Amino acid sequence: MLPLYRIILPLFSLLALIWVIYNGVKRKLDVQESLSWVFLFFILFVISFIPELIDIIAAFLGIDYPPSLLFVLAFLLLILLIFRLSKEISMIRLKEKQLAQKIALLEHDLLELKSKLDNEKKS
């Protein structure tokens, strides 16, 4: 009989893969963003389908309990994903700063122009 994780893992990665693609199609997730998640779940799916691959890599890396390799891999991939997201947040913050500054300066110019026009109308 197959161990339970060998059924749950491919099932989970397949469902997650479908869920990510569904969100991408529904435009709830940016295509660029969805790619890294698709990649992550695809790798998980492939690995969980070929258990021998896990055993070979685990033996090569000296991991006694092969399934824990999956956790290690998932952990590393998640760390990479989070780092990429942190970089994205930094860039968004930078753009947010520039936009807020631009809006503040333009709003001031606009109000000044408006009051100039009002004064001209009055006179």
Add this chain to the structure above:
Amino acid sequence: MEIKNEKGLIVIPAYNEANNIGNVLRKLLDILGEKDFLEILVVNDGSYDDTEAIARSYGIYVLNHPCNIGYGAALQTGFKFACERDYDFVIIMDSDGQHEPKSIGNFLQEFNNADLVLGSRFLSHIHYPIDFFRKLGIWGMRKFIKILTRMRITDPTTGFQLIKKSALNLLAMDRFYPADFPDVDVIYKVWRQGFKIKEVPVVMYPRMSGTSMHSLKSSIYYFARLFISILATHIEEK
């Protein structure tokens, strides 16, 4: 006073300072009576109290950030405004009433001798109460800036400064100007570009009300950020 035909702008970033901004502007306008070459700009950094309305009621320039993006970002908005309108210098000061407007005269006396004039509370004869952790932090900054520039800066975290047009352009156009606390890293950047830096004594008071942006947690974060920022400036200019 050594200033002739120069136009200056006092830039005051403010975030939820409704309890303090009125007093600051009143005091400032009182002493500016005779100095018609100086104008005032409040940069309201997304406050959700009456900061903007109070500032506008004084008939000064007011810029509004649509959301809160940070003290440094608000300063830079002021710099951009000053560059667009061709001001010859800006004086930056806090909106919480800590900076004595009468000290502005000390900056103007050094106008012809430096591009960046830093106001030091520690050169003043009036004692400024300071807690242990901040004292330690400021001591560390002093040593840090001394190692980097060989300059003796007594108050490296001061937010009371005069910046001349030459250095102002550099800071206004800096895409990576810190959005939170621009202090030693900005001094270092200005120094690296060959601008002259001087210190003058200024009077500072403890906050009138509200909370300070400096705490132990933010100090630790601040030091780490400073280190990365200075390293980035160093590499960028090499």
